[in-house]
Amino acid sequence: KQEVTQIPAALSVPEGENLVLNCSFTDSAIYNLQWFRQDPGKGLTSLLLIQSSQREQTSGRLNASLDKSSGRSTLYIAASQPGDSATYLCAVAGNTGKLIFGQGTTLQVKP
Amino acid sequence: EAGVAQSPRYKIIEKRQSVAFWCNPISGHATLYWYQQILGQGPKLLIQFQNNGVVDDSQLPKDRFSAERLKGVDSTLKIQPAKLEDSAVYLCASSAYRSPSSYEQYFGPGTRLTVT
Numbered sequence: 563k564q565e566v567t568q569i570p571a572a573l574s575v576p577e578g579e580n581l582v583l584n585c586s587f588t589d590s591a592i593y594n595l596q597w598f599r600q601d602p603g604k605g606l607t608s609l610l611l612i613q614s615s616q617r618e619q620t621s622g623r624l625n626a627s628l629d630k631s632s633g634r635s636t637l638y639i640a641a642s643q644p645g646d647s648a649t650y651l652c653a654v655a656g657n658t659g660k661l662i663f664g665q666g667t668t669l670q671v672k673p
Numbered sequence: 674e675a676g677v678a679q680s681p682r683y684k685i686i687e688k689r690q691s692v693a694f695w696c697n698p699i700s701g702h703a704t705l706y707w708y709q710q711i712l713g714q715g716p717k718l719l720i721q722f723q724n725n726g727v728v729d730d731s732q733l734p735k736d737r738f739s740a741e742r743l744k745g746v747d748s749t750l751k752i753q754p755a756k757l758e759d760s761a762v763y764l765c766a767s768s769a770y771r772s773p774s775s776y777e778q779y780f781g782p783g784t785r786l787t788v789t
Contacts, residue, residue, distance in 0.1 A: 606764065651716075663715030
């Protein structure tokens, strides 16, 4: 049974810092991994999708890596801003597209 | 293009009452998902449709939850009767089928259900 774990559960940093969010999964037979952002009271916004054959994806200040063999992914946020404050969720997809989510990392970026 | 639409956005009901949620996916998306997100947790899949057929409903509490997707477009999720532990945000998502490795799911704003 696939399980996804995110560490840390919460993170508070001063503006401008570079930071790393971690995601681990127990079954390496995944088809893709997605990182989402969730603002309070809102739905999920897809940030990055890494296909199983890829090692990383980049979008602006965000970079996500995937190591299937070790069951790990990291989301790197460069030069953090207060607007980055949100909950970040990692999810892995199996062959039907069903997503298994971690519990999320709540990020606060202080001005 | 328009995103995934859900209604209502908020609902408060008493336990043992019934409630229904509606979802309209992105036009042309064949796959539709309903997720339940309890406060402080990640979303959990309740049911997945491919067109109007069910692909996965293994985590749907079928004694009280039901879902349908008529004509392969809109979908409704119903709870009858509701329990206190059903208080959660119900998220609808859709994706365009290409291949399993390139599924990207787009989420609606969710319906926040409070059962008192």
